Amino acid sequence: MNKNEPALVLFSGGQDSTTCLYWALQNFSTVHTLCFTYGQRHSKEIEVARAIANNADVSFQLLDASIISKLSVNSLTSDIEMDQEKPEDSYPNTFVPGRNLLFLTFAAVIARSHAIRHIVAGVSEADYSGYPDCRDTFILSANASINLAMDEHFQIHTPLMWRDKTAVWQLADELEVFDIVRTQTLTCYNGIIAEGCGHCPACKLRQQGLENYLKIRRV
Numbered sequence: 001m002n003k004n005e006p007a008l009v010l011f012s013g014g015q016d017s018t019t020c021l022y023w024a025l026q027n028f029s030t031v032h033t034l035c036f037t038y039g040q041r042h043s044k045e046i047e048v049a050r051a052i053a054n055n056a057d058v059s060f061q062l063l064d065a066s067i068i069s070k071l072s073v074n075s076l077t078s079d080i081e082m083d084q085e086k087p088e089d090s091y092p093n094t095f096v097p098g099r100n101l102l103f104l105t106f107a108a109v110i111a112r113s114h115a116i117r118h119i120v121a122g123v124s125e126a127d128y129s130g131y132p133d134c135r136d137t138f139i140l141s142a143n144a145s146i147n148l149a150m151d152e153h154f155q156i157h158t159p160l161m162w163r164d165k166t167a168v169w170q171l172a173d174e175l176e177v178f179d180i181v182r183t184q185t186l187t188c189y190n191g192i193i194a195e196g197c198g199h200c201p202a203c204k205l206r207q208q209g210l211e212n213y214l215k216i217r218r219v
């Protein structure tokens with residue numbers, strides 16, 4: 001894609017951003033990862049992310065974005081019970097308002113300071129979890145606004161945008177990191193690595209995608 005240029009990956013150590021990390025390694029000259037802390041329930045996430053970045057031999061930068069958890073109450077950054085299903089008339093309380101807009105803005109400022117213009121984010125509209133800031137229109141709009149704000153030419157890449165979870169597993173397999181993604185990443189809202197707790201919304205989505213993919217996987 002832009003094999004002579006470096007990229008910055010928004011990285012959490014989950015299935016999606018880990019797949020994006022390896023996608024970026026195939027498509028850019030150098031890859032840097034940026035991981036946000038914002039009072040997640042499970043700080044273990046950060047250690048998992050760091051270990052994956054080390055294994056992939058890419059740089060790992062941690063940025064304290066905990067201001068986000070002070071701005072509004074949600075179940076990812078506080079002790080309130082997590083919604084298991086999307087409420088009909090609102091977003092699930094795992095939704096952190098403004099998160100991706102803030103993260104992309106922070107990422108762009110950091111990328112600029114390293115003369116990086118490619119930013120990779122693992123958001124997806126296909127297995128749409130009800131989050132407005134995972135939609136393609138939002139990403140395009142944020143990309144345009146950030147470029148205008150800094151008079152730059154950033155390109156935000158979202159390789160998972162139109163892939164459902166089954167297709168994300170398939171991509172990991174094509175990148176030859178299926179086992180790494182399966183055994184080392186942390187997607188579970190209850191902080192359990194790999195297959196997770198099995199019953200939170202993130203685990204259900206991941207597991208369903210895996211089962212579907214294993215049915216069609218060529219061995």
Ligand code: ZN
Pocket residue numbers: 187188189190191192196197198199200201202203
């Ligand atoms: Zn879980």
